[in-house]
Amino acid sequence: MKLFGKDFLFSQPVRQYIKLLAMKEYIFSEIEKRWQKYWEENKTFKTADDFSNPKKYYILDMFPYPSGAGLHVGHPEGYTATDIISRYKRMNGFNVLHPMGWDAFGLPAEQYAIQTGTHPAETTRKNCDNFRRQIKELGLSYDWDREINTTDPGYFKWTQWIFIRLFNTWFDSETGKGRDISELEVPEEIRAKGKQSINEFIDSHRLAYYDNAQIWYCPSCRIVCANEEVLNDGSHEKCGHQVVRKNLKQWMLRIPLYAERLLTGLEDLDWPEGIKEMQRNWIGRSTGAEVDFKIEGMEEKIRVYTTRPDTLFGATYMVLAPEHPLVSKITSSDKKDSVEAYLRAAALKSDLDRTDLAKDKTGVFTGSFAINPVNGTKIPVWVADYVLTGYGTGAIMAVPAHDERDFDFAKKFGLKIICILSPDVDDQEQKNKILEGNECWADDGAYINSSNPDEGLSLDGLNKEKGIATITKWLEEKGIGTAKVNYKLRDWLFSRQRYWGEPFPVIHWEDGEINILSDEQLPLNLPDLDVYQPGDNGESPLSNATEWLTVTGPDGRKGRRETNTMPQWAGSCWYYLRYIDPRNDSAPFEKVKEKYWMPVDLYVGGAEHAVLHLLYSRFWHKVLFDIGVVSTDEPFFKLFNQGMILAFAYETTTGAKVPSDMVSERDGKYYHSETGEELKQIVAKMSKSLKNVINPDDVISKYGADSLRLYEMFMGPLEAVKPWDDKGVRGVLNFLSRSYRLIAEPDNIIEGEEDGDVLRSLHQTIKKVTEDIENLRFNTAISAMMIFLNTATKKGKITRDTALKFVKILSPFAPHLGEELWMSLGNDKTLAYEPWPLAEEEYLRSDTFECPVSVNGKKRFELLLPVGLPKEEVVRIVLEDERAKKWIGDASPKVIVVPDRIVNIVIPVQKD
RNA sequence: GCCCGGAUGGUGGAAUGGUAGACACGAAGGACUUAAAAUCCUUUGGCCGCAAGGCUGUGGGGGUUCAAGUCCCCCUCCGGGUACCA
Known part of the structure; x- marks a missing residue:
């Protein structure tokens, strides 16, 4: 062994020891601790409110609910992705806003409080501390000075402030915009009826209103559940007991007024098409017509909504929802008992019984008949719960021949089925069945039996599209119907009977008047409670807080505070705005700051929020935009959904799941231990x-934070669902160790000219990594860096310049190691703001390339060709090649040359 | 049922219509070591062959093209969302 230039002979243990000393070991735990401390102490990632830099980048993660279980590996996936981009953008001269906070109101802390008496704030604080520690250990470059917490009175003061704005805004359908309630014109006839009528009119226009609503209640937990907490089988996800319907006074938000804008606003957003589609489906726009049906022997008309007015000639009966206001009026005396019994039964049923469990339709005849306006036919009016009260007009015309649901119902109750559309099908047998009314056909075709000469109306022979247009025009001319757009989107039930949420800034006075607090009275804090048990009848635990609850007005009037609190969505609806100016005490944020930072340039999170959170947020944002609080119509310009990280699990041949600690592996196979x-x-x-x-x-602790980050990015495309494999983490750790061993060893770093292969590989890698980061394709960026490292390691030594450039592009992915190597290369401060290296064209070019030559589309051999060779030359060279001749024989081939890519020799196939 | 994704080696995955399987894991063999770990090197889709080479191959079946994992039609299976919205 050579030491100090001389040969020494050592015993084996000593040789080993010296080797160890000499070998640069990648000790990630020390490195990571050191740089986390450095970043924290130097506030390396503090975002300056420097608005002189026109290049801004607001990159946002969906903030987590800080659960007691702590972070799971799904969290770091999105966080790492945004961190890589943040670091990359900083190195490209962008002013980057990259914050983190806590969506900390929520059920678990309250459940825990019920069980143990621990204040939810205490539980929440602990959980946040744990989450913060875990997130910091991932080396994420958040500006921690902007940390927010939805449960902080300094935060929810502004959530309440926005609620006041919603309360004081109405939607002007003429301009399609929200306006201040003071600008709402009250019609003269209402004004004439006095103060109460005026107030009712105004309240009926506010975006936030207080009214009776049906909610889910779990009798076992004595708690009210959000819709999302009720599983498909009607059980409470927490305890498994069946939930029941209850009627309670609730706060509601009129989100459907914004349906059209929420729909059209999607068009310009850079969001995954699938998510846009889910939002569109949720909003559920449909076009159709409202048609009035006269009722025989009565003044009243029944208005129905239909998307198929063209099938009016096939309407053979009519259905009202059980809750329809005309039901009792039109019920004939002899049907009274049966109808009332049906209504009682329907009221007891949950929505679930009415849908899933009971595809088998029920209903009852009212005894009345309606007149079909197109042909004057008498059709029976039924009540059935397959018609929902909340959609359309709560009444339908039934066309059993052309609607599956009506068909099922008609079959069951023996109602008439008249086919009025000859279907576009080739199968004659099926066609006959449809024409005879023995099968339902909801698609296109040509109308038959659809004319009324007396009215000068005929659809016969037309197709669906023309039919709808024709009939709608006729209905409008006759004044019995109008074209109408409907949305599935319903008013948003905006209160929860819980303690741990934002209190509503309202007072209910004993005379029934509702007052909203003034901005100066905010925040309205939660009272401390001794018991967190919910009140009787599903009332919020706040109903126990007598002292907090009761209010006496200056006029001596007695009032009560709202015992409901806002749902968890409230805090997350606008948090991205608070990060902009998180400590502002006189406004939710300063306007100039909002103008500079908004919109969010990139928003990354799980697809589970594809609909609700993103729709709710957009709704609030549009309201705030209308009333001049924010400067953009949409909050999130680009959205990206990371895929879920799954894990391997094991099951027996019969499909029984086996816990992983009961499994042992032998020779790549798995056995029950x-x-x-x-x-x-x-x-x-x-x-x-x-x-x-x-x-x-x-x-x-096993592999280091950089390895965790790198592995999660290397597993596969960010958007894909992929299984965790511990062995894969070893692979990326190996890559980081090899990077460290190459670059941290001073002997490997040389001065002077770089080797041509290394230089080309370096610049190819810079190019690839740059493009891939821009497109969130981190897995291929990492493999490109691995390829470079393989090339560089083979050479053994690289120049300092090469090393510096490589460290820079590696650093967003493995920031701790990046800083460490940057330092080892002789720098003394962070590389977080060092300029991103440029891929230089001159090193990317190559004079020759291995051109694949295929015969009839199958690759046969490769040929070294100069780049940019003219096609004719290529053909000549290829045809002279022995390997080509072998395939061509005496045939006369056609040669297709794709310059600098591929050559395909096409030999006519001989027919036998 | 409807809507949206997806299916590529033993595994995770890569591939502007142009060399299928990059990169990594695993496995096998080898070097170093008294030994193990670590590290390094080689091989690795399947089949035939000593080799050269050939055949075959991206869930299945058709089609377009000089050329298809990629585009079009039909089907199967898996994942997610949604559910009587007239």
């Missing part, structure tokens, strides 16, 4: 019962 049965490896969501939950803390 007790029964010895061979098991199948499957991919499943991480769950406690499968014992396949991966804890980021464990991964960090």
